[in-house]
Amino acid sequence: MEFTAEKVIEGVSQREFTISVKDESVPCVIWTPVVADGPRPLVAMGHGGSQHKKTPGIRRRAIDYATRHGWATLAIDAPGHGDRISREEAARLSREVRDRVNGRSGSTPFSKDRLQMMARRSVQALPEWQAALDAAQALDFIGDSEPVGYWGVSMGTAIGVPLVAIEPRFCCAVFGLAGLRDGADDFRAAASNIRIPVQFVFQWDDAVAPRKTGLALFDAFGSSEKTMHINPGAHVAIPAFESRAWDDFYQRHFEKAARAQDT
Amino acid sequence: MEFTAEKVIEGVSQREFTISVKDESVPCVIWTPVVADGPRPLVAMGHGGSQHKKTPGIRRRAIDYATRHGWATLAIDAPGHGDRISREEAARLSREVRDRVNGRSGSTPFSKDRLQMMARRSVQALPEWQAALDAAQALDFIGDSEPVGYWGVSMGTAIGVPLVAIEPRFCCAVFGLAGLRDGADDFRAAASNIRIPVQFVFQWDDAVAPRKTGLALFDAFGSSEKTMHINPGAHVAIPAFESRAWDDFYQRHFEKAARAQDT
Incomplete structure (x- = not known):
């Protein structure tokens, strides 16, 4: 793997690279402490609709995680997002999502x-995420011996739930800002296949995800440890x-995973 | 005020005293670091039904708060609980509550x-709590210049909601394991009069508080910052x-209150 861009932000290394999955180029970014030797826990962060891999909320927490805990953070552009579309398309997408979030959508x-x-x-996103995890874990300063968590709300949950349902590398996941609609049977099945601890954050006045859909998604998660x-x-x-x-x-869960490995 | 019993547990001072409110003796207990000079934040903890002021969950956290943060914790026996009833009455109450919690109650x-x-x-409990707060804040190692928080779940919420609604000394409150039933109009009014930050913990399979009553109580809180x-x-x-x-x-809220006072 070759890094296509590297820079240091607030003492944290931000490295970009591209992977190729089914003839698509998928832009990825990884944050770690500048001085990073050996394996470390990894958080995979899925951005929301119209956002991109280096969206401020993700970058802010990636920097905090590296600084406070020494963890690595991996983010990738979702299909039809970030560097995978033109600026004009991104601007249109941003307007559409803003309207939907504000309850102003025509449809x-x-x-x-x-x-x-x-x-x-x-x-489409699932094999892309798996290839990105492979690439990240092949780096000697991340490795595959330490726990991996998932974070993603809104579209990051829409993609994250089916991903976490099939990807055994994740030991815990944060989801949110999404619900389970009638008829979304595949999504329901994916949620019920998830067994790892889940923290699910939900906004009570969300124009995109009505209350009862949020409660239904919380109910659907198959995890014995889940908190809404x-x-x-x-x-x-x-x-x-x-x-x-x-x-x-x-x-809590990275420490638990590390302890489980030690015994 | 005279302390009726004093001992040191895990390096934390536990002092008991009794206050008199409307011809009733109300047993109280306060935990602080052994070396405690000057004012400090205070957490008032209301125990659950059939429990008492030194119930293990309360004492455990009181010791942790004193050790980690130097905070004081105040607890009192609720009407008809703890040292205000005989051992036989306490045992009967404990069985009744256990049956109700396990959904085995006849009624x-x-x-x-x-x-x-x-x-x-x-x-009955409201003036007792207020008198206990007066007594605690009169102690030079607690004082009345530092923030006060409330914690109480189950019966601790049944009593705590009307208390926090009228008592301006509290800057934040934890409630839980309780719901808002149809017809409980006074309780609803009290909840809606609460404006301070609330954290509300709820068990999704609670035989005592059905889901929709829990969501209704969360909705009823008048606070702009509230989390369930x-x-x-x-x-x-x-x-x-x-x-x-x-x-x-x-x-978070004690620091915020301290900052607000400084400015």
Whole structure:
């Protein structure tokens, strides 16, 4: 693997690379401490609709994780997002998602067409994520001996749930800002196949994911350890203190995984 | 005030005292670091039904709070609980509550009689809590210049919601394991009068508090910052990691209150 760009931000190394999956180039980015020898826990972060792999929320936490804990963070551009589309397409997508999030969409937020498009995107994203994990774990400063967590809300949950359902490398996952609709049978089946600990963050006044769909998704997760955090407010208004809860969640499960390995 | 008993547990001072409120003696206990000079944040902890002021869950966290943060913890026996009843009455109460929690109660868990009894108990408990707070804050190693938080689940919420609604000393509150039933209009009004940050922990398979009553209570809180943590399992099975979330919650709001005072 060759890095296509490297820079240091707030003392954290940000390296970009591209992998090729089924004739598609998938742009990836990885953050680690600048001085990083040997294996370390990895958080895979799936961005939301219209966002991209280096979206500020992901980069901010990647830098914090590297600084506070020495963890690595991996993010990739989802199909039809980030560097995989033109600036003009990205701007249009951003407007569309903003309208949907603000409840201003002309169509219902999740029409049958949209559900099918989302399902196709998830199907495409799965082998891309798996190839990106392979590439990241092949790096000597990440390796494959340390625990791996998943984080992704909104579209990051739409893609993340089927991914986590089939990918045994993840030991815990944060999902959120998404629900389970009637008829989304594949998504329901994927959620029920998940057995690892899940933290599920949900906004109580979300124009995209109505309350009962959020509760239905929480119910569908097959995990015996699962927690739903409900806060008032709209789709994009997750309170800042939830990121502290994610940090604690990963710390707890990474330590547990490390202890399990030692015995 | 005279202390009726004093001992040191795991390096933390446990002092008992009694206050007199409306011809009733109310047994109280306070935990602080052994070396405690000057004012410090205070957590008031309301125990659950059939429990008492030194119930293991409360004492455990009181010791942790004193050790980790230097905070004081205050607990009192609720009306008809702890040292306010005989051992035989306490044993009978314990069996009754156990049956209710396990869904084995002969009567519906919250009959009209029971709701009225609970309302009377809360009315009685309010001035007792306020007098206990007065007594605690009169101690030079607690004082009245530092933030005060409330913690109480189950009966600790039944009493705590009306208490926090009228008592301006609290800057934040943890509630849980309780719901809002149809007809509990006073309880609803109290919840909606609460404006301070609330963390509300709820068990998704609770025989005492059905899901929709829990969601209704969360909705009723008047606070702009409120978070509901839902976990699978029965009434008494709150996962251990939630106590870490409470710790973070108090830390965050005590620091915020201290900063607000400084400016």
